[in-house]
Amino acid sequence: METPHYVAARVQRALAEDERTTELGIRVDVRGEEVYLRGQVSCDERRRQIENVAREAAPGLRVHNETTLVEVREAGEEEHL
Amino acid sequence: MRELRIAAVADIHLGEDLRGHYRKKIEGIERRADVLLVGGDLTRHGTISEGRVVAEELSGLPIPVVAVLGNHDYHSDHDQEIIDLLRDAGIVVLDDEGAVVSVDGVRLGIAGGKGFGGGFAGKCASEFGEPETKAFVRHTKEIAERWRRALKDLDADHKIVLSHYSPVKDTLMGEPPEIYPFLGSYMLAEAADAEGADLFIHGHAHAGTEKGVTPGGIRVRNVALPVIKHAYTVYCLNGDDC
Ligand SMILES: [Fe+2]
Numbered sequence A: 001m002e003t004p005h006y007v008a009a010r011v012q013r014a015l016a017e018d019e020r021t022t023e024l025g026i027r028v029d030v031r032g033e034e035v036y037l038r039g040q041v042s043c044d045e046r047r048r049q050i051e052n053v054a055r056e057a058a059p060g061l062r063v064h065n066e067t068t069l070v071e072v073r074e075a076g077e078e079e080h081l
Numbered sequence B: 001m002r003e004l005r006i007a008a009v010a011d012i013h014l015g016e017d018l019r020g021h022y023r024k025k026i027e028g029i030e031r032r033a034d035v036l037l038v039g040g041d042l043t044r045h046g047t048i049s050e051g052r053v054v055a056e057e058l059s060g061l062p063i064p065v066v067a068v069l070g071n072h073d074y075h076s077d078h079d080q081e082i083i084d085l086l087r088d089a090g091i092v093v094l095d096d097e098g099a100v101v102s103v104d105g106v107r108l109g110i111a112g113g114k115g116f117g118g119g120f121a122g123k124c125a126s127e128f129g130e131p132e133t134k135a136f137v138r139h140t141k142e143i144a145e146r147w148r149r150a151l152k153d154l155d156a157d158h159k160i161v162l163s164h165y166s167p168v169k170d171t172l173m174g175e176p177p178e179i180y181p182f183l184g185s186y187m188l189a190e191a192a193d194a195e196g197a198d199l200f201i202h203g204h205a206h207a208g209t210e211k212g213v214t215p216g217g218i219r220v221r222n223v224a225l226p227v228i229k230h231a232y233t234v235y236c237l238n239g240d241d242c
């Protein structure tokens, strides 16, 4: 079995460099045959693509897409400086 | 002097798939803010078509919009074209320079640009060794020098630095420390501290935190969309009456 450390590095690079994702902020953890993806994404389509790219970069492993969809809310509170 | 309400956001990372979404969230912004600052990573891949989406989403607002680019906007080597099409859409784009916008006679000066990395005092890269390392550090040094001059030349009542990269570690909290050198540089803070400013706005650190301060006491705010989780945050710079 490939060292989990290098699998994680390869998945992370794929997520950053693949044109479908270009996501630099996704945390990738590999434990045995399980791959965990964590981080925040802005829409469902991007979340799906992250999963696709990760699966391609880690064939044969089980990918758990634990990314969170961040729904952008309207303006928040004001801060007085 | 009246109070200034500064709306700020960064890392909107727009593309065809999000066309129209962001615009909906900023409708009515003129009732809450006097100016909108956008701290880079406007697109995902830095393509011209994504740049057009950004121009559409940010143009025609009743308040001035001032923006800088981020690293993603450089990815396809069309940064200059993106700057041009944003400017054609009436957006003020700062590329290592300053600009003054007037709000009811109050002059707000904004200086900045993309910025760059290198790390933070005591744990930073230095201009030594291989040409690649030297070029990396020199890029940040030259940017910081241009910002210092731009800040000095601003004739304004309030001054803000607008950047993509962070000037301090405070607002990176939540990011892995191993990547801090790619998230910002103390040289950006040093430039701001040398000339003085009321506020330093940046993005880039999606997993960071909102609030920090430079060694010289300038308030720093990381307004990356995943950090503020709102279409923008409003910072009020007090007038004389407060
Ligand atoms: Fe970003």
Ligand SMILES: [Fe+2]
Pocket (backbone or CB within 6 Å): B041, B070, B071, B072, B164, B203, B204, B205
């Ligand atoms: Fe960025």
